[in-house]
Amino acid sequence: MSTFRAPRGTRDLLPAERAAFRRLETIATDLARRYGYHELDTPIFEQAAVFERGVGAVTDVVEKELFRIAPRTEEAESWALRPEPTAGIVRAYIQHGMQTWPQPVKLTMTGPMFRYDRPQAGRYRQFWQFDIEVIGDPGPAVDAEIIELGRAFYREAGLGSVEVLLNSIGDGACRPAYIESLRAWYQPHAEELPQLERDRLERNPLRLLDSKDPAMAELNAGAPRITDALCGPCRDHFSAVREHLHALGIGYRLEPAVVRGLDYYTRTAFEFYLPGRDGQQQALGGGGRYDGLVELLGGRPTPGIGFGLGLDRIVLALNAAGAGDAVREPGPVAVVIGADPGATAIRLRVATDLRAAGIAARADLGQRRLARQLESAAREHAHFVVIIGDELADGNVQLKDLDAGSQQLVALDDLARKLLQGDRSHRHGKGGA
Numbered sequence: 561m562s563t564f565r566a567p568r569g570t571r572d573l574l575p576a577e578r579a580a581f582r583r584l585e586t587i588a589t590d591l592a593r594r595y596g597y598h599e600l601d602t603p604i605f606e607q608a609a610v611f612e613r614g615v616g617a618v619t620d621v622v623e624k625e626l627f628r629i630a631p632r633t634e635e636a637e638s639w640a641l642r643p644e645p646t647a648g649i650v651r652a653y654i655q656h657g658m659q660t661w662p663q664p665v666k667l668t669m670t671g672p673m674f675r676y677d678r679p680q681a682g683r684y685r686q687f688w689q690f691d692i693e694v695i696g697d698p699g700p701a702v703d704a705e706i707i708e709l710g711r712a713f714y715r716e717a718g719l720g721s722v723e724v725l726l727n728s729i730g731d732g733a734c735r736p737a738y739i740e741s742l743r744a745w746y747q748p749h750a751e752e753l754p755q756l757e758r759d760r761l762e763r764n765p766l767r768l769l770d771s772k773d774p775a776m777a778e779l780n781a782g783a784p785r786i787t788d789a790l791c792g793p794c795r796d797h798f799s800a801v802r803e804h805l806h807a808l809g810i811g812y813r814l815e816p817a818v819v820r821g822l823d824y825y826t827r828t829a830f831e832f833y834l835p836g837r838d839g840q841q842q843a844l845g846g847g848g849r850y851d852g853l854v855e856l857l858g859g860r861p862t863p864g865i866g867f868g869l870g871l872d873r874i875v876l877a878l879n880a881a882g883a884g885d886a887v888r889e890p891g892p893v894a895v896v897i898g899a900d901p902g903a904t905a906i907r908l909r910v911a912t913d914l915r916a917a918g919i920a921a922r923a924d925l926g927q928r929r930l931a932r933q934l935e936s937a938a939r940e941h942a943h944f945v946v947i948i949g950d951e952l953a954d955g956n957v958q959l960k961d962l963d964a965g966s967q968q969l970v971a972l973d974d975l976a977r978k979l980l981q982g983d984r985s986h987r988h989g990k991g992g993a
């Protein structure tokens with residue numbers, strides 16, 4: 561019977577790893593609040609058309625990786641698990657008439673995404689993203705603000721060395737001509753291209769630029785650059801984004817290969833990498849401007865920009881840097897144990913009162929000897945044990961500080977206050993109740 565496993569490409573986040581995710585979620589929520597973003601949640605599945613239209617039918621994400629849900633009934637709809645958050649958020653923006661809210665609308669969401677990809681290190685079929693969207697601001701200042709927010713997130717997470725790779729991929733005015741010049745560049749070499757790249761040449765030549773196939777390196781190095789082909793307004797926008805980044809003291813590297821995999825991007829495109837890890841399909845996060853998306857999904861033309869930062873890869877990077885241990889699941893502050901193994905009711909009662917007072921407390925509900933109860937409290941890294949013994953007849957208990965090794969008699973009525981005080985000084989590193 562023990563043959564069931566988590567589906568391929570997914571994994572259980574066991575408590576230690578979940579604590580690492582929780583820490584990142586807390587940093588994300590706190591940063592988003594400080595920067596004025598409002599949290600929302602969209603369903604983890606949508607009509608498949610939201611992604612087909614929004615992300616683009618000729619993208620890897622839709623063509624190869626979309627997790628489609630086969631309808632069991634006569635339902636006409638075809639559903640898909642969300643491969644990325646932006647299309648669903650923009651769908652919600654339109655559905656709920658957010659165009660009438662004060663603009664721009666700044667939204668944030670953190671949750672699981674799904675891609676039916678070939679699983680490998682750092683690439684899962686279910687993974688988590690911290691997502692930020694600003695809808696209704698044409699930039700360029702907000703483009704820089706978002707990139708700075710991404711950097712701040714990595715810094716607070718413990719990855720201060722993360723680099724910004726920046727590009728502009730133009731818009732509807734200049735990109736079509738550029739794509740034709742790309743086609744013209746690759747066409748004479750079509751026969752030599754790897755199969756995947758030959759397909760892309762036909763259908764989405766921009767994607768050739770971010771090919772990870774080493775056979776493409778030389779050809780790509782000589783390819784025309786979009787930044788040389790931008791129209792006037794896109795060129796002005798791009799240089800203003802760079803000026804704003806400069807004013808914020810954010811370094812970046814111009815990288816023509818950052819074209820992003822999704823159709824909806826326009827102008828600013830960026831990705832975050834650890835130094836030396838770019839070109840290895842190990843982007844920690846990425847984002848860009850999507851000025852055409854709201855209209856594409858049926859709303860009024862409205863500009864937008866956002867990013868999605870992959871939490872799984874951050875946890876992997878922190879673990880690889882040996883910083884993963886910094887995240888420890890918090891143990892209980894206090895464990896209530898007793899000299900009489902059978903007297904579980906009073907231990908439960910005391911722990912319940914402590915919890916009602918806001919203290920993380922656990923009662924030892926086993927029927928073990930006192931010494932064993934004490935051992936297991938220490939193993940859990942509890943700061944205090946409350947020992948219930950004969951003193952209870954006078955309304956007192958023993959309070960033992962496991963870190964300081966000290967012990968004192970405390971009135972049961974005063975226990976919560978003492979523990980709150982002791983917990984505060986523990987958290988400030990002084991120890992002692």
Ligand code: AMP
Pocket residue numbers: 644675677682683684685686687688689821842843844845846847868869870871872873
């Ligand atoms: P993308 O929209 O593909 O640029 O994804 C944004 C970020 O999500 C990436 O930079 C990764 O950090 C993360 N990500 C994307 N796909 C996966 C995956 N299959 N497994 C883990 N993380 C992913």
